[in-house]
Amino acid sequence: MSWRNFLTKAKNFVLDALFPPICLNCSTPIQSQKDFLCPLCFDLLEINSSFYCPKCGGRITDPSFSCHPQTQCLLAPAGAYFPPLPALIHYFKYKKLAGVSSFLTALLIVYLKRINFEIGSFQITYIPLYPFKERKRGFNQSQILAQGVANYFSLPLVKALKRIRDTRVQAKNKNSQDRQKNVFGCFVPADSETIKGKNFLLVDDVYTSGATVSEAVRVLKENGARKVIVLVAAKA
Numbered sequence: 001m002s003w004r005n006f007l008t009k010a011k012n013f014v015l016d017a018l019f020p021p022i023c024l025n026c027s028t029p030i031q032s033q034k035d036f037l038c039p040l041c042f043d044l045l046e047i048n049s050s051f052y053c054p055k056c057g058g059r060i061t062d063p064s065f066s067c068h069p070q071t072q073c074l075l076a077p078a079g080a081y082f083p084p085l086p087a088l089i090h091y092f093k094y095k096k097l098a099g100v101s102s103f104l105t106a107l108l109i110v111y112l113k114r115i116n117f118e119i120g121s122f123q124i125t126y127i128p129l130y131p132f133k134e135r136k137r138g139f140n141q142s143q144i145l146a147q148g149v150a151n152y153f154s155l156p157l158v159k160a161l162k163r164i165r166d167t168r169v170q171a172k173n174k175n176s177q178d179r180q181k182n183v184f185g186c187f188v189p190a191d192s193e194t195i196k197g198k199n200f201l202l203v204d205d206v207y208t209s210g211a212t213v214s215e216a217v218r219v220l221k222e223n224g225a226r227k228v229i230v231l232v233a234a235k236a
C-alpha cells in the first residue's frame, strides 16, 4: 500500500465537522471534513526517509555515525515544518479537531517504516507538559502521538519524565544559550528504573530550537538511557 493510500485510510475517522468543510491549510471548500486537505495541499506533503542531526540539521545516512555526537540523540522528523503541516499541527494542538491526531500519527508511522532501524528494541515516551498547562489544554499532544505509535508497533508507552517547571516563556529573541538555561532542570525522571539501560523513542509534535528536547535527552541519558531517538511530526 502506498503511503498516500495509508494516510487516506487512516484519516477515515468521525470528525467534529467544520461547516462548511474546508481545507485546513488553504481554506478552500472540500467535500468532506474527513479529508482535512484539498488535493493540492495533500500533494504538498513530503515524508522524510532518514534521520537528521539535531544540532546542524544535516541528514544522517548511517545512524551509527553522528556529525555531532554530543547531542546524544538522533532526530527523526516525519516531515518539514512547511505547509500543510503547520496548519494540521495547529488544528491538532489548539482547535482539537478530532481525527487530525490520527492523520499525524499515520504520518509518523509511514516515516518510521521508511527509515531503517530496529524499532522493536525501543520504548515510546513523550515530552511531558507542566501539569497546569496540561489541565488547561485538556491533553498532551505529544502523548497522544506517542500512544498512537506505541499502539501501532505494539511497543510499551512509558512515562519516563516529569515536568517540574513551566517553561512557556521561551522568548523568540533569546539566543540558544539562554534558551538552554531557561529549560535546565525542568524535567526529572518519573521513575529512574524505567530509564536505565533502555532505548527511547522520545515523541514531540514539532522540533524548533531543540532546547526543550535536548534537556529531556540530557535527563534520559543521565539516568542511564541507552539510545535516544527524537521523533517529531515536523522539523522547523
Ligand SMILES: [Zn+2]
Residues within 6 Å of the ligand: 023, 024, 025, 026, 027, 028, 037, 038, 039, 040, 041, 042
Ligand atoms: Zn488546500
Ligand SMILES: [Zn+2]
Residues within 6 Å of the ligand: 053, 054, 055, 056, 057, 058, 066, 067, 068
Ligand atoms: Zn551535525
